[in-house]
Amino acid sequence: MSTFKKILAYLTLVIAASCIDPYVPNLKNFKSLLVVEGLITNEDRTYEIRLGRTYNHSDSVPVMIDDAVVFISDDEGTRSATVNTGNGIYRTDSTLFRGMAGRKYTLHIILPDGNEYNSDECPLLPVPGIDSLFYEKGEEFTGDPGQLYTGLKIMLNSSDISGSRQYLRWTYNEDWKFIIPSPARYTYAQVNENTFYFESEVPGQPSDCWKRNEFSGINISTISADQGNRVNRQEIVFIAPDLTDRLTREYSILVTQYSVSEKEYNFWKMLRQVQEPSGDIFGSQPYPNISNVHNVNNPGEEILGYFEVSAAVRKRIFITANELLSLKLPFYHSECKEIRLSPNDWTVGIPPTWNEIYHSWVDLQHYRFVGPVVTDPTLLPGLITSDQLVKLLFTTDECAVCEVSGSPRKPDFWIDLE
Numbered sequence: 001m002s003t004f005k006k007i008l009a010y011l012t013l014v015i016a017a018s019c020i021d022p023y024v025p026n027l028k029n030f031k032s033l034l035v036v037e038g039l040i041t042n043e044d045r046t047y048e049i050r051l052g053r054t055y056n057h058s059d060s061v062p063v064m065i066d067d068a069v070v071f072i073s074d075d076e077g078t079r080s081a082t083v084n085t086g087n088g089i090y091r092t093d094s095t096l097f098r099g100m101a102g103r104k105y106t107l108h109i110i111l112p113d114g115n116e117y118n119s120d121e122c123p124l125l126p127v128p129g130i131d132s133l134f135y136e137k138g139e140e141f142t143g144d145p146g147q148l149y150t151g152l153k154i155m156l157n158s159s160d161i162s163g164s165r166q167y168l169r170w171t172y173n174e175d176w177k178f179i180i181p182s183p184a185r186y187t188y189a190q191v192n193e194n195t196f197y198f199e200s201e202v203p204g205q206p207s208d209c210w211k212r213n214e215f216s217g218i219n220i221s222t223i224s225a226d227q228g229n230r231v232n233r234q235e236i237v238f239i240a241p242d243l244t245d246r247l248t249r250e251y252s253i254l255v256t257q258y259s260v261s262e263k264e265y266n267f268w269k270m271l272r273q274v275q276e277p278s279g280d281i282f283g284s285q286p287y288p289n290i291s292n293v294h295n296v297n298n299p300g301e302e303i304l305g306y307f308e309v310s311a312a313v314r315k316r317i318f319i320t321a322n323e324l325l326s327l328k329l330p331f332y333h334s335e336c337k338e339i340r341l342s343p344n345d346w347t348v349g350i351p352p353t354w355n356e357i358y359h360s361w362v363d364l365q366h367y368r369f370v371g372p373v374v375t376d377p378t379l380l381p382g383l384i385t386s387d388q389l390v391k392l393l394f395t396t397d398e399c400a401v402c403e404v405s406g407s408p409r410k411p412d413f414w415i416d417l418e
Helices: 003-017 262-275 322-327 354-364
Strands: 034-040 048-053 069-074 079-081 083-086 089-091 104-110 116-119 130-142 147-158 165-179 186-192 195-200 208-214 219-224 234-239 250-260 293-295 303-309 312-320 339-341 368-374 382-385 389-395
Touching: 034 104, 034 116, 048 104, 104 303, 130 234, 130 250, 130 312, 147 165, 147 250, 147 312, 165 234, 165 262, 186 354, 186 368, 195 368, 219 262, 234 250, 250 262, 262 303, 293 303, 312 322, 339 354, 354 368, 354 389
Parallel strands: 034 303
Antiparallel strands: 034 048, 048 089, 069 079, 069 104, 083 089, 104 116, 116 293, 130 147, 147 234, 165 208, 165 219, 165 250, 186 195, 195 382, 250 312, 339 389, 368 389
């Protein structure tokens, strides 16, 4: 979930927290609030500022703001324009703008109605390096409802931190290689009543696929001199291998560590508190809105969102299933099942023909045809008679086709270590 969506979810929860009865509240007094999402770092890339307005129902279409003037200034007086790319997105030019540690930045927004908004002046604080990214066996309560699982913890150690206290935030992207449980291997065609032709679905089709997951939670911490001015054993993610196929072949995680100001840290802390269920209608109260963006002429106007200014460092590791064997972690068992059918399976009534079985499961029940079971596998691909045909195999799309749950394209950064 993007920051923009997190902010909208926050507003919904604050509204709901003021109502005890379990129904959609009457929002006749609903106010359309400006929502701002933006992040700049010291990395060499294009940055985005997103502008929109809150909406009063979950089924409503978010109102994105186009035709605004958006630019960024620094403490040396340099102004960097953005380009309106539509749908409320304004992008910087990577060849002209890049954040620098030690500088301070201000976001400026001028809306079509003339309202002008500025952010606070935000320092781009230096960020400590990531010394190591490692893993170990552990146990955690996870899932819904929470259950204790044995799994893999991805941990981080960071370099020495300057100053008496520093605030940090972490995000990550996961990529992993997996095998389609029941890949579609053949196409089906009836030549005549007793003869069928099975052709390879994709000649030489690779069995490897890749999935990606982007972290949507909030992971923050504050480090002080009392803690040795270092990040030690910061948990990034816990993986329960019996709940996911992440660790079945090869897994990679890219962790980003951000330096944040105390005020930005408090913003993320507030947002995390709102998202965490209390289990008690009296346990969660509306939190004050924290934003660093303000209306120049109307400082009392409520704004949602935050202009983030953070230095960033990244580190990636790869982990293969073979490396984890010594940890004796639980194994993942796919829920995918193959349905194997033939006319002989019908003991009541008139048995269907092979052709009727195929079209019933593919056309009517929307299953994927995997392939045939034949008396002699060397006959495939090719013509098969009824006497040589033993079963027709079917499964669901997500169990047979890589593109349904992943991608057959290997990521550009991927290193095969198996």
